[in-house]
Amino acid sequence: MEFNAIYVLVAREFKKFIRERSRLVSAIARPLIWLFLVGAGMSRLVSPAGGMSYTQFIFPGILGMTILFSSIFSSISIIWDKEFGFFREILAAPVSRLSIVIGKGLSGTVVSTIQAVIVLLLFPVLGLNLGLLQIIEVLIIAIALSFCISTFGILLATFYDSYESFSVIMNFIVMPMFFLSGAMYPVKLLPKPLAIATKLNPLTYGIDALKNAIFPVEEGPMSADFSLATDMAVILILSIAFVVIAARLFERKK
Amino acid sequence: MPIIKVENLVKSYGNLTAVDGISFEVEEGTIFGFLGPNGAGKTTTINVLCTLISATSGKAFIDGFDCAKEPSKVRKSIGIVFQDTTLDKDLTAYENLVFHAYLYGVKKSEIKTRVHDALNFVELYERKDDLVKKYSGGMKRRLEVARGLIHRPRVLFLDEPTLGLDPQSRANLWGFITEMPKKHNVTIFMTTHYMEEAEVCDKIAIIDNGKIIVEGSPEELKKTVGxxxxxxxxxxxxxxxxxxxxxxxxxxxxxxxxxxxxxxxxxxxxxxxxxxxxxxxxxxxxxRPTINDVFLKLTGKAIRVEDVSGMSNIKEEVRAYRRRH
The missing domain is CATH 3.30.70.260 (ACT domain)
Known part of the structure; x- marks a missing residue:
């Protein structure tokens, strides 16, 4: 593994992230819209059990959504790099495919975690009470989930060569992933077929882990669906699988 | 010992044989020109030598390393300037070169000097903090040449280095290319379909339909046509x-x-x-006879300067082959 290459891939992503103000602004605007427009409206319609407002209930889901979009966006930039040729510079270097995948995965992790932290800072506004330990817990989950989704995005990017595929990925993969993740409604209330689809979605476990950390003692329909240990195990195993498969797929050029 | 050695190299995509059993050697410190019309197999050969694709059969060695078995060592000893630009347009020239230095494992303490030297060599130092998207075509190509030299390769591959450049940028780029073997202790392997550009090469091999049809110095080749x-x-x-x-x-x-x-x-x-x-x-x-006359005499046809439709057919076929496998 080449750490120099991993480092420079992350540094490049970070530099571009800071430079592109519009990306940062829209990354922060999206969760705000969901929390305060959709959340506030829905709060009038549904009132979850246990004295929790709907806006509070979707907070872990919105954190997960922030991670989903920013991680996928970062990884999908590989398709841009392919289209504009820059990816050949990376593929022609004396660097193993594993290092490239890990480097890109960590790139997504860094920018995605930063955005998740910005959203996390909103918790007092929503009337949530989080202790330092919980915040650290959320941070660790955010890092693990960001890496998992980023490597999933890299896997997607290996199948596409042109940026026209971006809307396909957004509409047919990212949006369904978001809605079938337990972000907007508890998985245990879903009809069976949807519940199954939800359980196949890596984001579900990330959001569930966040629910575990943010509402630790909640009971009833709004509580977490799995144990924190299960959530983290699934995220880690999937991350490793995505890294290994993506590295393999990059090799396939005949 | 020759720095590049190719023996009976074959690369086929299904029924299409892009490179059909070529052999040649390149001496260290020379400029080697690989000439031929579009679709003749030049880029495919470069891709095999750069370990980006594997050969169907035959062998290729760079600096004594086997391109098929020791790709990592081969990659460390070569620099590549691709036909299409491979710069990150959203980074500055300086950042592009630093990125490259890290990617190739250049020692941290040396990166700054090497990047400065490379930028000075291609006369882009003054513009080093500009985003690459503000660069002209000629400047981009020069920057790519500079980037290819950062990790001190033994061989620099230039795939159609002057394609799409205006005459002035082209002449300017040639100035840098011809200086390189002495100044940077590097062997140049370049492809071109501009026959007049091949005159500066020490040795030329002309390829057509995947086969090398003639090899020699420009003078030797021109003698064959009188x-x-x-x-x-x-x-x-x-x-x-x-x-x-x-x-x-x-x-x-x-x-x-x-x-x-x-x-x-x-x-x-x-x-x-x-x-x-x-x-x-x-x-x-x-x-005076030109290399074009040599090509004309050997193949009975002039080199097609832009045979776009033929080229895209080949590319399409290669792509289809990759999808199937």
């Missing part, structure tokens, strides 16, 4: 012909009122002609 031709108009062709016969022992041909004589060293014989024929001479013209 020497220089001096054509002259005189006041008295008959008298002049006799004088020429006496001076050089050559029978000049007369065509359309002009005399043509074919000779090895056209430039050297002009002063002698004028001295001998005196004011009988009205005008003198020297025509």
């Amino acid at each position: 020497g220089d031709v001096v054509s002259l108009r005189t006041r008295d062709n008959n008298w002049s012909r006799q004088e020429i016969k006496k001076m050089f022992g050559i029978d000049a041909e007369e065509k359309d009122g002009e005399l043509y004589l074919t000779t090895g060293k056209g430039d050297a014989c002009i002063p002698e002609l004028i001295r001998g024929l005196g004011d009988m001479v009205l005008s003198v013209k020297l025509q």
Whole structure:
């Protein structure tokens, strides 16, 4: 593994992230819209059990959504790099495919975690009470989930060569992933077929882990669906699988 | 020992044989020109040598390393300037080079000096903090050449380095390319379909339909199509012909009122002609054979400068092959 290459891939992503103000602004605007427009409206319609407002209930889901979009966006930039040729510079270097995948995965992790932290800072506004330990817990989950989704995005990017595929990925993969993740409604209330689809979605476990950390003692329909240990195990195993498969797929050029 | 050695290299995509059993060697410190029309197999050969694709059969070695078995060592000893730009347009020139240095494992303490030197060499130091998207085509290509040198490769591959550049940028780029073997201790392997550009090479191999049809120095190749031709108009062709016969022992041909004589060293014989024929001479013209004439003679066709449709067919076929496998 080449750490120099991993480092420079992350540094490049970070530099571009800071430079592109519009990306940062829209990354922060999206969760705000969901929390305060959709959340506030829905709060009038549904009132979850246990004295929790709907806006509070979707907070872990919105954190997960922030991670989903920013991680996928970062990884999908590989398709841009392919289209504009820059990816050949990376593929022609004396660097193993594993290092490239890990480097890109960590790139997504860094920018995605930063955005998740910005959203996390909103918790007092929503009337949530989080202790330092919980915040650290959320941070660790955010890092693990960001890496998992980023490597999933890299896997997607290996199948596409042109940026026209971006809307396909957004509409047919990212949006369904978001809605079938337990972000907007508890998985245990879903009809069976949807519940199954939800359980196949890596984001579900990330959001569930966040629910575990943010509402630790909640009971009833709004509580977490799995144990924190299960959530983290699934995220880690999937991350490793995505890294290994993506590295393999990059090799396939005949 | 040659720095590049290729033995019986074959690369086929299904029924399409892009490279059909080629062999050649490149000596260290020289400029080697790989010439041929679009779709002849130049880029495929480069891709095999750069370990980006694997050969169907045959062997290739760079700096003694086997391209198939030791790709990582080969990659460390080569630099590549691809046909299409591979710069990150959203980074500055400086950042692009630093990125490259890290990617190739250049020691941290050396990165700054190397990047500065490379930028100075291609005269882009003043513009180092500009985003690459603000660069012109010629500047981008120069930056890519500079980038290719950052990790001190033994061989620099240039795939159609001047494609799409205006004449001025092209001449400017050639200045840097011809300086490189001495200044940077590097061997140049370049492809081009501009035959006139091949004149600066120490050795040329011409490839057509995946096969090398001729190899040699530009001078050697041009000799195969006959020497220089001096054509002259005189006041008295008959008298002049006799004088020429006496001076050089050559029978000049007369065509359309002009005399043509074919000779090895056209430039050297002009002063002698004028001295001998005196004011009988009205005008003198020297025509030298070009590499294009060599290609024309060997294949019976001129090199297609832009055979776009043919090229895209081949690319399409390669893509289809990759999808199937």
